[in-house]
Amino acid sequence: MKKPPPDPTTEATPSFDLGRDSNAAELFAALLDTADTGLVALTADRTICHWNQWMQTRSGLRADQVLGKSLHDVFPETRLGRVSLAIDDCLKFGMPAVISPSLNQGALPLSPLPQFTASFERMEQSIRIHPIKTRNSGTLCSLIIRDVTLAVQRDRLLRKQAAELADLVTQSKRSEDRTKAILQNTIDAILVASDDGNIEPLNSRAQELCGPDGDPELRNIIRFLLPDSDHIPITQPPSNRLLTDLGTGVIEVMAFTKSGRNIPLEVAISHFSADQRYHYIITLRDISQRKRHEMEIQRTMAELERSNSELEQFAYAASHDLQEPLRMVSSYTQLIARRYEGKLDETADEFIHYAVDGTQRMQRMIDDLLTLSRVGRHGKPFHPVPLDDLFDAIVVNFKRAGSAPEGNIIREGHLPTVMGDASQLLLLFQNLVSNGLKYSDPESGRVRIFAADTPNSHRIFVADNGIGIDPQYHETIFEIFKRLHGYGDYAGTGIGLAICKKITDRHGGILSVSSNPGEGSTFCVELPKELPIVAASESM
Numbered sequence: 353m354k355k356p357p358p359d360p361t362t363e364a365t366p367s368f369d370l371g372r373d374s375n376a377a378e379l380f381a382a383l384l385d386t387a388d389t390g391l392v393a394l395t396a397d398r399t400i401c402h403w404n405q406w407m408q409t410r411s412g413l414r415a416d417q418v419l420g421k422s423l424h425d426v427f428p429e430t431r432l433g434r435v436s437l438a439i440d441d442c443l444k445f446g447m448p449a450v451i452s453p454s455l456n457q458g459a460l461p462l463s464p465l466p467q468f469t470a471s472f473e474r475m476e477q478s479i480r481i482h483p484i485k486t487r488n489s490g491t492l493c494s495l496i497i498r499d500v501t502l503a504v505q506r507d508r509l510l511r512k513q514a515a516e517l518a519d520l521v522t523q524s525k526r527s528e529d530r531t532k533a534i535l536q537n538t539i540d541a542i543l544v545a546s547d548d549g550n551i552e553p554l555n556s557r558a559q560e561l562c563g564p565d566g567d568p569e570l571r572n573i574i575r576f577l578l579p580d581s582d583h584i585p586i587t588q589p590p591s592n593r594l595l596t597d598l599g600t601g602v603i604e605v606m607a608f609t610k611s612g613r614n615i616p617l618e619v620a621i622s623h624f625s626a627d628q629r630y631h632y633i634i635t636l637r638d639i640s641q642r643k644r645h646e647m648e649i650q651r652t653m654a655e656l657e658r659s660n661s662e663l664e665q666f667a668y669a670a671s672h673d674l675q676e677p678l679r680m681v682s683s684y685t686q687l688i689a690r691r692y693e694g695k696l697d698e699t700a701d702e703f704i705h706y707a708v709d710g711t712q713r714m715q716r717m718i719d720d721l722l723t724l725s726r727v728g729r730h731g732k733p734f735h736p737v738p739l740d741d742l743f744d745a746i747v748v749n750f751k752r753a754g755s756a757p758e759g760n761i762i763r764e765g766h767l768p769t770v771m772g773d774a775s776q777l778l779l780l781f782q783n784l785v786s787n788g789l790k791y792s793d794p795e796s797g798r799v800r801i802f803a804a805d806t807p808n809s810h811r812i813f814v815a816d817n818g819i820g821i822d823p824q825y826h827e828t829i830f831e832i833f834k835r836l837h838g839y840g841d842y843a844g845t846g847i848g849l850a851i852c853k854k855i856t857d858r859h860g861g862i863l864s865v866s867s868n869p870g871e872g873s874t875f876c877v878e879l880p881k882e883l884p885i886v887a888a889s890e891s892m
């Protein structure tokens with residue numbers, strides 16, 4: 353069967369004959385120039401005989417600028433570097449070499465791609481040096497340069513991340529160890545509970561209280577105290593286990609250990625969320641010592657109250673019971689003075705005068721003692737007391753008694769309204785004003801009353817221009833029967849300021865004085881805007 357004749361319209365595809373040396377050389381040269389690595393060939397005398405396009409781009413040197421030159425002349429930096437030694441070994445002994453980025457200090461000074469110029473001054477290279485045997489030129493040395501900047505950058509980043517991770521692990525481990533040490537050495541028992549009622553002790557103290565040798569009922573008490581314990585099957589703890597009402601905000605429970613020891617505990621509960629569940633941190637603090645101190649304080653307070661009550665009863669009874677015999681002594685002494693004055697000698701008249709004066713002073717002292725004892729025993733409930741009205745009444749009282757000339761008592765500005773017993777506050781400030789007038793000149797003496805507020809208190813000042821008080825006696829003058837002057841110099845029993853101090857104490861306030869001899873005295877009564885618990889209970 354004959355073959356069909358060829359179609360004259362079909363053109364034959366040109367073929368590339370690799371058998372021809374010129375075609376093979378052309379193809380080889382094109383492949384070298386288009387390679388994505390740098391290719392350099394050196395002759396036996398170390399001159400450059402090939403410089404591909406990649407090298408021209410990265411070095412900025414054209415082939416005609418480097419061909420026929422030594423590599424040391426083109427890149428002087430390579431004269432003493434690792435590349436130079438590897439080239440010598442390749443040409444002399446035919447030894448191949450690979451220079452990794454970690455060993456290519458002093459390698460070819462090629463520029464990195466633009467995206468790496470901020471982090472790298474020169475391209476990171478992997479250089480492969482290999483001998484090439486030729487028929488005509490003998491042994492040549494080839495350099496294959498690969499850009500590994502991206503790989504080095506990634507390696508640096510990975511190393512940095514690995515170092516950071518290692519530091520984080522170290523810090524986390526150190527923090528975990530520190531947390532464990534803190535938990536194990538804290539005096540409080542710390543437990544964690546989940547919303548399903550599971551309770552796990554976190555330290556040794558918690559293990560002591562809730563472990564095998566602890567209180568078996570304590571876990572049930574904790575579950576009962578958890579805010580979301582309604583869905584957990586628990587039983588009501590015994591009444592002797594809950595020491596406080598749950599609505600008070602302070603939770604105290606009693607733990608009974610197997611050793612027979614009873615331990616009062618203060619319970620604090622906080623919560624956090626994790627794994628889409630609620631968890632609770634329970635802190636149990638042993639308050640045995642605090643309870644002992646509270647009992648001692650209560651016992652001491654009870655003893656003080658009993659002692660104060662007995663003292664007040666004694667003072668009241670003694671002063672009241674002394675009234676009758678004192679009145680008899682006083683009456684007969686005054687009768688003797690009226691009947692026999694001038695009929696006996698001067699010495700007898702003097703003795704009679706001393707007896708009458710002594711009984712009168714004794715009467716005043718007993719009256720003041722009665723007043724002092726009534727401060728705590730017969731106080732009235734506290735109500736708002738306008739001090740402006742109170743001082744108006746004090747001025748009227750002094751005018752009626754004729755003991756204060758017009759204008760001697762000066763009120764400066766508005767005075768506040770305070771909570772207190774009006775009758776006792778009247779006695780308090782009347783005593784202070786009387787004290788200021790007594791120790792001032794009768795004609796030029798002035799007593800000023802003014803007030804100033806602090807965030808928590810009212811301060812009322814009673815200032816005079818009298819003889820003043822030495823600072824060493826600023827505390828002594830508030831004690832009972834403490835006088836700085838003789839009876840013949842200034843009248844009084846030495847109880848007036850003690851009464852003022854006791855009234856101020858009952859109102860939860862502070863009484864103080866600032867003074868120097870010859871400069872007058874300023875008494876300050878500081879009363880709280882909100883009554884303390886003790887003062888409030890006494891005012892009921």
